[in-house]
Amino acid sequence: MNKRMIYLDNAATTPVLDEVLEEMLPYMSARYGNPSSLHSVGRDAKAALDKARERICNALNMDGSGSMVIFTSGATEANNLAIKGFAYRMLRDGISKDDLMVIASSIEHESVLEPCRALEKEGFNVRYLPVDKDGMLKSESLEHILASSKCKSILVSVMLANNEVGTIQRLKEIAEVAHKYGAFVHSDAAQAIGKVKVDARELAVDMLTISAHKAYGPKGIGALCISKDVRLEPILHGGGHEYGLRSGTQNVPGIVGLGKVAELVPRFIALYQGRVRQLRDRLIKGLLEIPYTRLNGHPEERLANNAHISFLGVNGEDLIIKLDEHGIAVSTGSACSTLKQKESHVLRAMGLSREEINGSLRLTLGIQNDEQDVDYTLEVMADVVRELRRVSPYSKYRS
Ligand SMILES: Cc1ncc(COP(=O)(O)O)c(C=O)c1O
Structure with a gap:
């Protein structure tokens, strides 16, 4: 790198x-x-x-x-x-x-x-x-x-x-x-x-x-x-x-x-339950301000570092590539199933629609991340999602 x-x-x-x-x-x-x-x-x-x-x-x-x-x-x-x-x-x-x-x-x-x-x-x-x-x-x-x-x-x-x-x-x-x-x-x-x-x-x-x-x-x-x-x-x-x-x-x-x-472990837990959780909340709030998005997973009983979002009208893999070009590393789901390139069994079991699954992205913070990382990601994400939706066949999500 x-x-x-x-x-x-x-x-x-x-x-x-x-x-x-x-x-x-x-x-x-x-x-x-x-x-x-x-x-x-x-x-x-x-x-x-x-x-x-x-x-x-x-x-x-x-x-x-x-x-x-x-x-x-x-x-x-x-x-x-x-x-x-x-x-x-x-x-x-x-x-x-x-x-x-x-x-x-x-x-x-x-x-x-x-x-x-x-x-x-x-x-x-x-x-x-x-x-x-x-x-x-x-x-x-x-x-x-x-x-x-x-x-x-x-x-x-x-x-x-x-x-x-x-x-x-x-x-x-x-x-x-x-x-x-x-x-x-x-x-x-x-x-x-x-x-x-x-x-x-x-x-x-x-x-x-x-x-x-x-x-x-x-x-x-x-x-x-x-x-x-x-x-x-x-x-x-x-x-x-x-x-x-x-x-x-x-x-x-x-x-x-x-x-x-x-x-x-006790030190990690204190960091995750404190600073990382605050960053995660800031990240989720900002991502949900992008139109046609939804948070996946339990709203409260979830890991303090996890933001899993569906961006309707966008393909998750396209998002990963675009974000990577901007220096941001995220994922669509589990690293292991990415190798197999198949639809997430987790999202399917939760009853998400095909469109919600296709547009889903997992952002998981760590103790090394800070507010600047979150703010930069939010800025880039809004632009990237807008850009991808512009060329998306789902015209209803263009803004
Ligand atoms: C919940 C869960 N179980 C098991 C594994 C596999 O872990 P390992 O890479 O140590 O084999 C992972 C890793 O992705 C995981 O997230």
């Missing part, structure tokens, strides 16, 4: 903070040990892993007795381990596919939905929960499925905060309903960590997924945090690392980075 970009795609990834990088660097050179080695070089690396696990347990308020932090290559792998690992373990424990069910919300990230679909193909019983127009799940729809189910073993997977529209689920309520029927609860907190309080005990969840790169840490590292009652089957087999649940020599520098992120 040779010019200064205004980076408003912090839901896709975030820059690594200097403080995080500083802690990681020695583990890429002088402190290179393998944590499985018995000698002092190895024990030094093992101590770094232990420290990171402790920091993560503290950040998530996880019960010290028997809870486990399993390091993975990111949230995608953690979600796969939670879902497939649960289903395969139940099968190994003698529960038949007919007696087993996985329930996920219909707006989960692909890294939850795809393992669910893979299980379906293998003959497992999988159900998807609907959401309302704000992307909020209703616990009654979960209760309806659970009350009529005769399954002996059930996993409910509901994300804490949505990566596209930022809606924050009432997870505690959902977990209470699930537990009433003896189901286990997994939550993908990849987008929530560092922005809202993620308290495993208060939320009463059994498994939590986190990822470092959404919160100023490095890419390629995450964790699945599980309570002592959860039993999983590994999906990666090998030397038996990570309590036998994820084989492979651990990514020590990455883990140190994730641990540092966990330590910084």
Whole structure:
């Protein structure tokens, strides 16, 4: 990058903070040990892993007795381990596919939905929960499925905060309903960590997924945090690392980075709930002053950095390209589905029209943004939208 970009795609990834990088660097050179080695070089690396696990347990308020932090290559792998690992373990424990069910919300990230679909193909019983127009799940729809189910073993997977529209689920309520029927609860907190309080005990969840790169840490590292009652089957087999649940020599520098992120969580939350929220409100207010726009996602119960807007009569991808020419980086939705170039399943599940989906844009602020970034974006956006509408086939939106 040779010019200064205004980076408003912090839901896709975030820059690594200097403080995080500083802690990681020695583990890429002088402190290179393998944590499985018995000698002092190895024990030094093992101590770094232990420290990171402790920091993560503290950040998530996880019960010290028997809870486990399993390091993975990111949230995608953690979600796969939670879902497939649960289903395969139940099968190994003698529960038949007919007696087993996985329930996920219909707006989960692909890294939850795809393992669910893979299980379906293998003959497992999988159900998807609907959401309302704000992307909020209703616990009654979960209760309806659970009350009529005769399954002996059930996993409910509901994300804490949505990566596209930022809606924050009432997870505690959902977990209470699930537990009433003896189901286990997994939550993908990849987008929530560092922005809202993620308290495993208060939320009463059994498994939590986190990822470092959404919160100023490095890419390629995450964790699945599980309570002592959860039993999983590994999906990666090998030397038996990570309590036998994820084989492979651990990514020590990455883990140190994730641990540092966990330590910084209270500071991040204060920044997001203060300054970033104010910037986000200013951004949303300004964007909604552009004619024929609407805010997507829950108006209040949403991530403090998320502005997801539909600009009618405009194509979201055209907007991205035009804004990029002006030095502003935004996105149409999840970075992962952009690769697949398909319509957002989240917006579809929320009942948005084709036109609202086509014209949607996600702007996600970070702790590095300031008022000038927001004001410049608003100025450019008004011009760019006007320009695109001028050449749009939808003449009714020209101004
Ligand atoms: C909600 C959510 N879950 C999972 C992931 C995947 O995370 P990772 O890149 O760490 O595999 C993402 C990243 O886009 C996400 O937003």
